Amino acid sequence: MGRAARDEPDWDALAARNDARARRRRLLVIGGGVLAAAALAGLVAVAITRSSDDTTQAEPTPAPTAPATEDDLPEPEFPEVTQPPPPNPLSYISSAEKDTAPLTLRTLFPGKGMSIGDRSYDKAGTADTTDCAAPTQGGLGAVLDSNGCTRLLRATYLRGDVAVTVGVAVFDTKADADKARKQAKGNIAALSGHGVDTFCRPVACWRTSNAVGRYAYFTIAGPSDGTAASSDDGTQRAGRDAGRLAFNQLVQRGKDAATKAAQ
Template sequence: MRTGTGPGGTLAPHVGRYATAPGPLVRAPAPAAVDPPRARPRLRAPASRPVRAPQSALADGSPASPGRFKMRAMSFGQGGPYGPGGSQPPQQSTPDWAALADQSAARDRRRKLFLIGGGVLATAAVAAIVATAVASSGHKGKGGGDAAGGLPSPQDLPSESATAEPSFSDVAPPAPPKPLDIISSARRDKAPLSPATLFPEKSAAKDDRSYAMASTAATTSCATATQGQLGSVLVNNGCRELLRATFSRDGVAVTVGVAVFDGKAAAERAKDQYKPNVASLAGGGVPVFCRRTACQTSANAIGRYAYFTISGYTSGKAVTASDTVTLQAGRDVADYTFNRILARGNAQASAEAAATD
């Protein structure tokens, strides 16, 4: 504690804020000179009174400011009650005005926060009461709705949810017709059928090989255009017509015969029961071939059509098992025939799709 001279020349403590927490207060020193010892009267220690800081100005007329307060001096006579031989003074402390001011400010802040929080809670409670009253109100306004917000009452709601009607966008478009399905049934395969429509081109081409068309023929008596046991196989499975065409290239000739049935199952049976073979077709510069000599043959089917090939040399030379020229010619014409039958299905599928648009 620091001391200074107060009004009237007495010593008064100078109280101010500390940068750190203050330690114990220092006891006031005893007077320098004392009277000779004498009997000490039994005196009562004066009651300490709290010192109040002035509100406006100090006693000397200077304005009040933090850290400067007027303190009242107290005197106990010569020697005082705590002179030589006297009892030890009780330890007293001076009030920390700065700490008291901080506590008062903290109380004020807590009071303000309490008032603000109470106001928010009160507002929320009023809003909840109003919302409950609106929701539970049974009065109706115009149009049968709730008077507060126009909400429908339970009696106004439909008893059953209506079944949503499908829109046109929900209906998937029909699947396009499949060419293979069309050529697998005589009921749907209605396009004109003849050697000219089945083989409209003047040659059969495969990769870089091209075979010129020599002649064509068609008959409803399927057995008459065959040799060996193939005729009976075709008749037994219900052959309706047999169309033939001959193609040639570099002294090699190939005749393909296309047998027409009512359905896919009959064509598959004819292929599986195949026995040689379709009769070769001469004409258009191609002589008779593959009648009294060995030739290459094949059999296959697609949809309601079974097709057979026979290939050999136009010179009458016999075909051996290792012969690759006649084998390649027969495969090329067979592949061309397969593509032509499939193209027939594609054309009819496109026509059906256009008719449904």
């Protein structure tokens, strides 16, 4: 009995050792958990710190800009367009080559009279001839023929007791017309008839001569009763008015041709 009792294990001692081992395991587990938690906390702290550093060092995001308005946009650039100069009307009446529109008594002396400023005249008669020397006096016929005159168109106008005849001589070129004007002597013959008695033959009357383009034009003015002209009887003004009519009609002819050419 005594040996059996001695050979049995000391249960109390074994239990004490097991308890001690269990306590050590718990301490190890707790210690390991604390270390793991500490390590994890360190990693989180590093991550937070690094994230904080990254945020601090990040470039600022530029603020959005408003879209450009029409006022902000540059003006469009277009190539400069150079318009050709307008045609010169006189160039169209300076040569027979370009001056091709019909020329008649009706187009040159239109209507039943003429109005210049506040003065009105009645048209009496008209005449058209290719014999330029025939309706002239005082040597003008020879000048017209020598410079190549091809036609002479005349019209007579009346205002009160004043009569005036205007004649337009036609040449092939401006140079011919200019020469005829410079060499002019004598004048065209006054055109009577159609209710107008003979005038300015052979008495003194007001005479003018001029040229535009390929045309030379002449006027002769005096009292319609055939007496001599004086300085205050309106004949000088009548001569200027008739010359103005011829000039205006011829220049208008050039303007019409230039307008047609530009279309």
